[in-house]
Amino acid sequence: MQAIHPDWRAAATALVIGSGGAALFWVIGFPAALLTGPATAVSIAAIMGVRCIIPPALRDMVFLLIGVSIGSTVTPEVIGTAMAWPLSLAVLLVTLVFVLLLAMFALERLFRFDRMTAMLSATPGHLSYVLGLSADIGADVPRVALVQSMRVLLLTLVVPVLVALWGVEGTAHLADRGIIALWGLALIFPLAIALGWVLKRLTIPAPLLLGAMAASALGQSSDLTPGALPAWVVGAAFIAMGSLIGTRFVGADRRRLLGALLAGLVCTLIACGVAALGAVLAAELVDLPPAVLLLAFAPGGVEVMAAIAVETGLEPAFVAAHHVVRLLALTVMVPVMVVWARRG
Numbered sequence: 001m002q003a004i005h006p007d008w009r010a011a012a013t014a015l016v017i018g019s020g021g022a023a024l025f026w027v028i029g030f031p032a033a034l035l036t037g038p039a040t041a042v043s044i045a046a047i048m049g050v051r052c053i054i055p056p057a058l059r060d061m062v063f064l065l066i067g068v069s070i071g072s073t074v075t076p077e078v079i080g081t082a083m084a085w086p087l088s089l090a091v092l093l094v095t096l097v098f099v100l101l102l103a104m105f106a107l108e109r110l111f112r113f114d115r116m117t118a119m120l121s122a123t124p125g126h127l128s129y130v131l132g133l134s135a136d137i138g139a140d141v142p143r144v145a146l147v148q149s150m151r152v153l154l155l156t157l158v159v160p161v162l163v164a165l166w167g168v169e170g171t172a173h174l175a176d177r178g179i180i181a182l183w184g185l186a187l188i189f190p191l192a193i194a195l196g197w198v199l200k201r202l203t204i205p206a207p208l209l210l211g212a213m214a215a216s217a218l219g220q221s222s223d224l225t226p227g228a229l230p231a232w233v234v235g236a237a238f239i240a241m242g243s244l245i246g247t248r249f250v251g252a253d254r255r256r257l258l259g260a261l262l263a264g265l266v267c268t269l270i271a272c273g274v275a276a277l278g279a280v281l282a283a284e285l286v287d288l289p290p291a292v293l294l295l296a297f298a299p300g301g302v303e304v305m306a307a308i309a310v311e312t313g314l315e316p317a318f319v320a321a322h323h324v325v326r327l328l329a330l331t332v333m334v335p336v337m338v339v340w341a342r343r344g
Contacts, residue, residue, distance in 0.1 A: 007055050014052035017045050018243035031160035032311050034238035035304070039156045042246025047257065054244040062244065063208040064192055065229065065237040066307050070209075070316040071216025072180070072228040085321065087285040088293060092322055093329055095278035095297050099124045100337070102274065103267045107147075111263050114140070119341045121147040121263065123334055124271055124299030125327055130334065137338060146256055149248040150264025151271070155300035156245055158272055160308055166291040180227030188225055191215040206302045206324070213320060234310065241307050271299050288315065296322035 021041025025033035046052050054062075103122035107113040113121060117140045123130050130148065134141045180188075189212075196211030204210065219225030228234075279293035286293075292314045295305055302323035309319040 007053050010051045010053035011055055011058060013050060014042050014045075014054060014243045014247060015240065017041050017050070017052065018239050018246065022239050022242070031164040032308050034235050035242045035307055035311060036157050036160060038239050038242030039153055039245040042243045043153055043249050044246075046246055046249040047252060047254065052243070052247050052250055054240065054247055058240065059244060060208055062237050062240045063206070063303060064189065064196075064212045065233060066241065066303060066310065067192060067209040067212025068185075068188060068216040069229050069234050069237070069310050070306055070320055071213040071218075072220055085286075085318070088282045088288075088296065089322065089325055091278050091282040091285070091293075092297055092326060095274050096124060096299070096326060096329060096333070099271045099274045099299060100333070103270045106266050106270060107263055110266065111259065113143070113263075115341045116338070117143055119337055120144045120334075122267060123148075123330060123337075124151075125301070125323075125330055142253060143256065143260070146252060146260035147263045147267065149252075150260050151267050151299075152248070152301055152304065153245055154264055154268040155271065155298055156242070156304050156308075158268060159295065159298045159300060159305070160312070162272060162276065162294060163291045163308075163312055163314065166289070166294070178227045179230055180225060184219065184225030184227065188212070188215045188219055191218075204324075204328075206327075209303050209306065209320075210324065213317070217317070238307055238311060241303060245301075245304065275299070288318070292318060295319045299326065302327060 018038030018041055021037035021039075022034045023037070025037030025040070030036055042052050100119075100122050103124075104115075104118045107118035107121055108115060111118075116137060117134075120130050120134050120139050121144045130144065134144045192208070192212035192215040194211070195214055196208040199207035199210055216225075275294055275297035276290075278297050279290040282293045282297075283290040292309075295309050295312075295314055296319045298305060300308075300323075302320060305323050306316055306320040308314075309316040
């Protein structure tokens with residue numbers, strides 16, 4: 001009998017721990033429990049030395065499922081709301097600059113980061129891109145990775161709480177078109193993978209998520225593949241996504257974790273404060289609740305924030321579009337900031 005590959009044993013471990021975290025957070029009533037519970041539980045396990053892995057094949061499947069779930073919320077009402085998106089996108093870009101500069105200042109003054117490491121640690125998103133730059137320009141790569149990982153984890157935990165405190169009920173999940181047929185998925189998944197491949201070649205962030213979202217939205221808007229994924233499938237994808245966040249801390253240097261936690265906490269508070277202020281201002285320009293705009297502006301991972309939007313029912317298509325624009329803007333902004341930091 002063939003032995004199970006160690007990576008899949010580690011994946012099973014991560015998913016079991018993540019499921020336990022989801023159950024615990026659901027019992028205590030923590031917001032977005034299927035995402036926040038696994039992220040917390042697997043992070044703690046990874047820091048304690050438990051080998052937790054989400055293999056690339058499983059990760060890609062999770063991105064496909066969440067993308068299909070987001071695309072199923074693209075209704076004529078959402079498309080109508082898109083007419084007001086340029087205004088909120090403009091506010092988003094302004095908040096992006098303020099988050100980066102304020103967090104960079106705090107890391108330099110409070111934690112004595114050198115300027116280049118502070119700038120890359122303060123960058124609100126695009127982790128793989130930032131780490132690549134860190135290695136190329138001689139920044140403290142482990143420090144940048146730890147602070148950025150802490151930022152993603154803390155945003156995953158804090159943003160659902162802020163949305164819950166705002167007291168806004170989502171509506172994106174109320175339109176019930178039934179469960180999508182298997183033949184519909186047989187059409188959507190190959191198209192999603194093909195679109196994801198094209199987007200990856202174009203170096204677009206989160207290509208599989210966006211490809212699945214586009215394929216699903218096309219099927220929904222044309223009424224060719226109506227319906228949504230079963231709730232248990234989406235729930236399982238959320239648990240795997242939360243577990244994936246936790247695996248960022250596998251092999252982390254425990255001696256540097258406290259400093260990274262404090263630095264990540266400061267960056268998270270700055271990001272949430274600026275995003276909340278931007279959300280309140282943008283709510284005056286577009287006909288959406290501030291909680292939706294907070295999800296769109298909070299600089300977490302595009303997959304994570306989109307997943308929170310799906311679970312809370314707060315306009316996932318709108319949220320995902322804003323995070324894609326944020327990452328594309330950072331692709332241009334970060335090299336400019338590197339030049340500025342070097343001259344400084």
